Amino acid sequence: MDKVEIPAIRLTGLKKRYGSGETAVDALKGVDMTVWPGEVVGLVGPSGSGKSTLLKCLGAVIEPTAGRMELAGEVIYDDGWKIRDLRALRRDKIGFVFQAPYLIPFLDVTDNVALLPMLAGQDNASARKRALELLTALDVAHRADASVSQLSGGEQQRVAIARSLANHAPVILADEPTAPLDSARALTVVRILNDLAREYRTAIVVVTHDEKIIPTFKRIYHIRDGKTHEEAGEGRPI
């Protein structure tokens, strides 16, 4: 890995406190994390450890309480938001893959993927072209005109991954992306994420409990009681 590169994600002492006074809960107690472009990193930990809070902070969905957060070299939080338009930040710099695909049921497969570039202002034709490229890369181009309900669970998850990449986001946050899948399909999704990270130089953070896929990560952040501990993963070939 070329360490001269700018990290896709750099968190320094990131804290998040819910509530105030005696009922305050410190969900994150100073998280440090660095993820490089092209890297797939696992974020694991028991329930209530702060995984989802960290993911929401990373996704600019909730505001941290303190610390510093950089995405692709841009400081977005430093004891306060440094970016005014968080929606645009999410749209342009962060891709999301959820536990369930959460595709828009009233759009067909192509438009589910093309919607993101369209929201960013691209014209329909080029947005659809981009969508077809990604669907081809993810091997679901043959279902491009299908409605979401006609897809299998695995196909839906691949379309969701394609959507997360549609705006060339430097960071993808995947929240339990293999939870509803069997072993074979789960490993396929991880392989796809690894391939895409390599091909598009995208940094991918995978939040997971899934014992099947944890051994595939080369680097894992364990989170417990609001603090992260980095360790090397097995990096088992898929």
Place this chain on the structure above:
Amino acid sequence: MINLAARDVLHGWGKFLFTGIGLGLLIGVTLTMAGVFRGMVDDGKVLIDNSGADLWVVQQGTLGPYAEPSSLRDDVWRGIAGIDGVAETGNAAYLTIQMAHHGKDTRVMIVGIEVDRPNRPGAPPYLTAGRPILQGHYEAIADERAGLKLGERVKIRRHDYTVVGLTRRMVSSSGDPMIFVPLKDAQEIQFLKDNDALVNERARTAANPAFNRPGVPGLLEAAQAAATQARNVNAVLVRVKPGADPAAVANEIQRWKRLTAYTRAQMEDILIAKLIATSAKQIGMFLVILAIVTAAIVAFIIYTMTLAKVREIAVLKLIGAKNRIIAGMILQQALALGVIGFIVGRIAAGLWGPAFPKYVLLLPQDAMTGFAIILTICALASSVAIRTALRIDPAEAIGG
């Protein structure tokens, strides 16, 4: 940019369409109520227009002949005809009765007209079939809605009448079809007592010492003869000369004849502003309630549709969709529902309107106003759903 509202509607078009049809039937009822009101106004207007009169001369101090009882002697027209500016007069008698016909009761307005020459004020301005009344008795011209046929004989009170002509849109201010008969027959129908009552009245008069005074021979006979005569009418309809000012002629009649004369505008005011005022308020209340119900239903439907899309809206917000895109989607759907509802409602009102016993007049300008109100209601009703949608936290798309 994809039209999210259209895609969502097309995705569940059946549900959306049926919802729109349901709403449309409610809107149809609303439009019909407006049509009933317009029909009442139109009934009043055609009553005035079709009478062919410029002035209505009635008993002093009354709002006759349509809104209040009015009684005049049938020779007062002679004095009126002599007033400057009067071109033509016509006695008219009006009486609303329940007429039994083919075993069915029909409410009709009997109109007595002078038949000595056609186109006297008060006579029907045109016939759709048959001929004018030519005989002095027992012929009738009926409005088509009375359900009578040409040549048919119909019993009105004590006599049978032959229908010699048919006309159209000749109705009372209540929408009852008119049956025109010769004036003398109408006077008899309205003012003449039945035989039993006459016998009793004669006996009563004969027993009255005031009519049996010595030295006044023939007084009793004269009094009894007067009781069997029907020499009253309800109004004298006046047509003024070209160029004459109806208001000035009305003033002259009131000044010299001690009668009340109404111009066309005044009669319109009596029929529309006074006579149907209560009904208009009733219908107005109904329309307001229906508008509120429509708004509540649209708000509920759109709100429910929005709640069913919480996850999709959260995902849209998470991936960067602006508030205006989400608000636009909900607003467009509410408006689309309004458009479907209006189209269905207008068609429904057009289909069931003619089946109403009273005239339902669906005016294009009312439809356009209704359309604008429906769109406004839909837009306002969608604001509740939009507010809810904008409050959805994008974090809802992320588990935990």
